[in-house]
Amino acid sequence: xxxxxxxxxxxxxxxxxxxxxxxxxxxxxxxxxxxxxxxxxxxxxxxxxxxxxxxxxxxxxxxxxxxxxxxxxxxxxxxxxxxxxxxxxxxxxxxxxxxxxxxxxxxxxxxxxxxxxxxxxxxxxxxxxxxxxxxxxxxxxxxxxxxxxxxxxxxxxxxxxxxxxxxxxxxxxxxxxxxxxxx
Amino acid sequence: xxxxxxxxxxxxxxxxxxxxxxxxxxxxxxxxxxxxxxxxxxxxxxxxxxxxxxxxxxxxxxxxxxxxxxxxxxxxxxxxxxxxxxxxxxxxxxxxxxxxxxxxxxxxxxxxxxxxxxxxxxxxxxxxxxxxxxxxxxxxxxxxxxxxxxxxxxxxxxxxxxxxxxxxxxxxxxxxxxxxxxxxxxxxxxxxxxxxxxxxxxxxxxxxxxxxxxxxxxxxxxxxxxxxxxxxxxxxxxxxxxxxxxxxxxxxxxxxxxx
Numbered sequence: 001x002x003x004x005x006x007x008x009x010x011x012x013x014x015x016x017x018x019x020x021x022x023x024x025x026x027x028x029x030x031x032x033x034x035x036x037x038x039x040x041x042x043x044x045x046x047x048x049x050x051x052x053x054x055x056x057x058x059x060x061x062x063x064x065x066x067x068x069x070x071x072x073x074x075x076x077x078x079x080x081x082x083x084x085x086x087x088x089x090x091x092x093x094x095x096x097x098x099x100x101x102x103x104x105x106x107x108x109x110x111x112x113x114x115x116x117x118x119x120x121x122x123x124x125x126x127x128x129x130x131x132x133x134x135x136x137x138x139x140x141x142x143x144x145x146x147x148x149x150x151x152x153x154x155x156x157x158x159x160x161x162x163x164x165x166x167x168x169x170x171x172x173x174x175x176x177x178x179x180x181x182x183x
Numbered sequence: 184x185x186x187x188x189x190x191x192x193x194x195x196x197x198x199x200x201x202x203x204x205x206x207x208x209x210x211x212x213x214x215x216x217x218x219x220x221x222x223x224x225x226x227x228x229x230x231x232x233x234x235x236x237x238x239x240x241x242x243x244x245x246x247x248x249x250x251x252x253x254x255x256x257x258x259x260x261x262x263x264x265x266x267x268x269x270x271x272x273x274x275x276x277x278x279x280x281x282x283x284x285x286x287x288x289x290x291x292x293x294x295x296x297x298x299x300x301x302x303x304x305x306x307x308x309x310x311x312x313x314x315x316x317x318x319x320x321x322x323x324x325x326x327x328x329x330x331x332x333x334x335x336x337x338x339x340x341x342x343x344x345x346x347x348x349x350x351x352x353x354x355x356x357x358x359x360x361x362x363x364x365x366x367x368x369x370x371x372x373x374x375x376x377x378x379x380x381x382x383x384x385x386x387x388x389x390x391x392x393x394x395x396x397x398x399x400x401x402x403x404x405x406x407x408x409x410x411x412x413x414x415x416x417x418x419x420x421x422x423x424x425x426x427x428x429x430x431x432x433x434x435x436x437x438x439x440x441x442x
Contacts, residue, residue, distance in 0.1 A: 073430025077402050080429040098402035098432075100425065105436035134433045153437045160441075177439035 003079040004069050006086040025063055029091075034113050041115040050124040057128020060087050065133055072133040084129055093125060094147070101174040105151040107140055112147055118165075123149055143170045150174070400425065 012029075013022045023029050044050055064083040065072055072080045077098055085096035094112035098105060107126055115121040119142040126140040126149055139157035140149035143164045150173055152160050163173050402425070426432035 073433065074428055077426055077429045077432045081402055100400050100402060100432065103435035104439055105432055130433070134430070136433070136437070138433065138437060151433070151436045152439060156440055176442055178442045179435070179438045180440045 003075060003082075004067070006067050006083045008086060008090060011090055023063070025066065027059065034092075038113070038115045041121040045116040045118070045120045050121055053121050054124040054128040054131075057125035058132040059128075060084075060091060060093075060125075061129040061132025063087050064129070071135075073135060080133060084133060088129070093122070099148075101170065103179055104174045104177060106143075106170060106174070107149045107151055109147050109149070117145070118142060119145070119147075119149075143173065146170070152177070 011024045015022065021029050021031060041050075041053065044052065061084070064080075064087040067087070068075065068079065068083045077100075081096065081098045088094065088096045088109075092113070094109040097108040097110065099108060100106075107130070109122060109126065112119070112122050123140045123142045127138055130138045130140065130151060137154055138151055139154040140151055141157050141160045141164060142149050144167065148170055150160060150164075150170065156177075160173060160177075163176065168176075426435065
């Protein structure tokens, strides 16, 4: 559990003279209402283009990595979770949690914003966060209307999502998965 | 005595004779009686406008005739339409024949020739537009091919999830080298969770029995100033040893495939 703690102090810089808000690292951010963002996200989800949300997730993951001060794959999951949860919470995306179901990693996001019914926007966001922190592309598949997401390889995400859409619960989804057999 | 006064006097005499006789005069035809009625009352609404009357009035028509009620009735041969022919109205029915259609309307009337190739924008909108003319050539062009500069025609992004993931779906699912290292441990973990598979058992993927439902352990965040204890709530007793690193945890979950 040793590691640098996340310091939320001074994360935002409000430059009233310029009328701008900057996050730690210098990225300019906009403070938007959930009611404003939700319809935009819904349209993007209907059009099947959530790359902007995934890009935002990667930016958040890079910020969490920067605050971590180490390569995330080399530190404990608890440390990665602490920094990632802090960054996501500061941006108002909810409370991040990790659950280990056998070999499967299930990500929870309590109090996530209701942007689209299938949670595809949050799925894209979390996929960006974990991809940036893990150093490889991952997919977060939403489990129905719950606030849980199964982290899988992108090549099997579509099939897992079909299970989830049919009402399969997370325990059964994990039971249907097995580690890939070696060559 | 003017002609108008004479006419008035004649009318008065005629009316007097009719009253004395108690019978209708010989001139009481349907047209004249109907026309004579308004002569004692208001001007007829069919009286043309002053300009039209002045233009068509014969030499006998004086300016006073316009305000004289029943003036046209005094002459049976002159119906209002005949007395005041309007030169303005007459050519009006023939005017539409000489009207040149506007350029904007002209192309809309004839259908598009069969050999005309629609514009790319029109072709792109074809899928969502109503059916076109039968003679029009059917050029099927994908909308994405017109809008995207470098489309991937092998397999389009089929679902929102696929596009959200930015995944190359046409790429075959190949084993990732990163999952090779934790293979033995994964098998052991899976054995502990499901109770079906022995570690390093070669034929474990062919087990016919359904897997047992795994249970979860919750990972507690670290490195935060105020760690929340409710995140650390235990959903179920941890049956798998926790991953030592985040990379190990990620490699384990990315190695999972449908059975």
